Amino acid sequence: MAMTAIRTAPAVRDTLTRVVRPSWAILGALAFVTLLGVSIPVRWQYAPLVVSILLFGLPHGAIDHLTIPRARTHSVTTRSLATVGLLYLVLGGAFVAAWFVAPVASFVAFILLTWFHWGQGDLYVLYEMTPKTRLSSVHRILLVVVHGGLPMLVPLLAFPRIYRRVASLLVGTFRPGGVADIEWLFQPEMRLLLGVGFFLLVLATLALDWRRSRSLWRIDAVETTLLTVYFAAVPPILAIGVYFCVWHSLRHIARVVCLDDASVRELAEGNLKSPLRRFVHDATPLTVGALVLLAGLAVVVPSSPATTPEAVGLYLVFLAALTLPHVVVVTILDRVQGIW
Ligand SMILES: CC1=C(/C=C/C(C)=C/C=C/C(C)=C/C=O)C(C)(C)CCC1
Numbered sequence: 113m114a115m116t117a118i119r120t121a122p123a124v125r126d127t128l129t130r131v132v133r134p135s136w137a138i139l140g141a142l143a144f145v146t147l148l149g150v151s152i153p154v155r156w157q158y159a160p161l162v163v164s165i166l167l168f169g170l171p172h173g174a175i176d177h178l179t180i181p182r183a184r185t186h187s188v189t190t191r192s193l194a195t196v197g198l199l200y201l202v203l204g205g206a207f208v209a210a211w212f213v214a215p216v217a218s219f220v221a222f223i224l225l226t227w228f229h230w231g232q233g234d235l236y237v238l239y240e241m242t243p244k245t246r247l248s249s250v251h252r253i254l255l256v257v258v259h260g261g262l263p264m265l266v267p268l269l270a271f272p273r274i275y276r277r278v279a280s281l282l283v284g285t286f287r288p289g290g291v292a293d294i295e296w297l298f299q300p301e302m303r304l305l306l307g308v309g310f311f312l313l314v315l316a317t318l319a320l321d322w323r324r325s326r327s328l329w330r331i332d333a334v335e336t337t338l339l340t341v342y343f344a345a346v347p348p349i350l351a352i353g354v355y356f357c358v359w360h361s362l363r364h365i366a367r368v369v370c371l372d373d374a375s376v377r378e379l380a381e382g383n384l385k386s387p388l389r390r391f392v393h394d395a396t397p398l399t400v401g402a403l404v405l406l407a408g409l410a411v412v413v414p415s416s417p418a419t420t421p422e423a424v425g426l427y428l429v430f431l432a433a434l435t436l437p438h439v440v441v442v443t444i445l446d447r448v449q450g451i452w
């Protein structure tokens with residue numbers, strides 16, 4: 113089947129709906145219980161990020177070597193594998209090196225990279241859920257900025273002290289006390305400025321949605337409201353961990369699974385097992401490879417992690433390095449699927 117035929121297949125939309133709805137429900141429920149006053153012990157707040165090492169998180173990128181050939185309906189060749197391997201080696205290696213040389217700039221770059229990447233993931237879903245809607249470049253850029261900004265910016269506005277602590281943990285692995293260089297980012301005036309600016313962008317985006325398509329507006333308004341309340345209420349380490357697993361990664365896994373015609377057909381027949389088994393088979397080798405590299409990084413960093421927060425901090429540094437080449441692959445995928 114041709115690429116465009118698959119993309120517009122209702123089966124793809126159904127599959128996405130099946131992962132989008134539970135992600136709304138889980139984040140909504142977590143925000144709700146938090147607002148009711150239930151507080152989850154700090155120790156447990158790290159759990160979703162730890163779980164993401166094996167479930168959803170790391171595996172969602174561990175299929176990058178298969179993504180582009182599948183999207184182009186080409187077969188996977190030694191050359192295509194070597195290209196992705198080299199991309200990971202060069203860009204991932206460069207980012208790890210950057211953390212040693214310039215940890216503060218690397219932290220800021222990591223936040224901005226995640227901002228873009230999580231926004232681009234959501235843009236794909238909005239695009240697929242409203243297939244007949246053509247969006248201007250400005251509109252698409254705004255959707256990326258708003259959807260990536262909700263997980264990256266709202267915690268800074270609502271929980272500056274925790275945000276600063278995480279920044280200090282990541283930067284401190286390479287340069288203790290280095291976080292002082294970005295103290296200005298956590299000041300009330302700066303947060304107010306960022307909050308007001310971001311709010312205006314949200315309004316502009318929703319206004320464009322309204323003009324373009326009511327169904328796009330409905331989905332975007334639900335997601336924007338939900339993510340704003342969620343990241344403003346739920347403590348950030350827990351909030352980011354759950355979002356990373358059941359929102360970003362799950363959506364990306366569904367996206368890549370849908371590149372495979374056989375899986376799309378099986379999903380349409382209600383068969384979830386075979387596509388899932390195929391995904392686990394495809395993602396396992398590089399998930400294991402990534403774990404080995406993560407253990408290696410733990411040994412070579414200036415201060416090896418001794419506590420759960422420090423280990424999670426190192427995992428985030430490692431994620432940063434993997435995310436750079438992953439973003440290149442996903443951006444190419446965006447191009448192949450006609451999103452840009
Ligand atoms: C944990 C955490 C933070 C950063 C998390 C980041 C940046 C995660 C990136 C994950 C990626 C890129 C996964 C791959 O797709 C913040 C925002 C500083 C706030 C405090 C908690």
Ligand SMILES: [Fe+2]
Nearest residue numbers: 172229364438
């Ligand atoms: Fe991703």
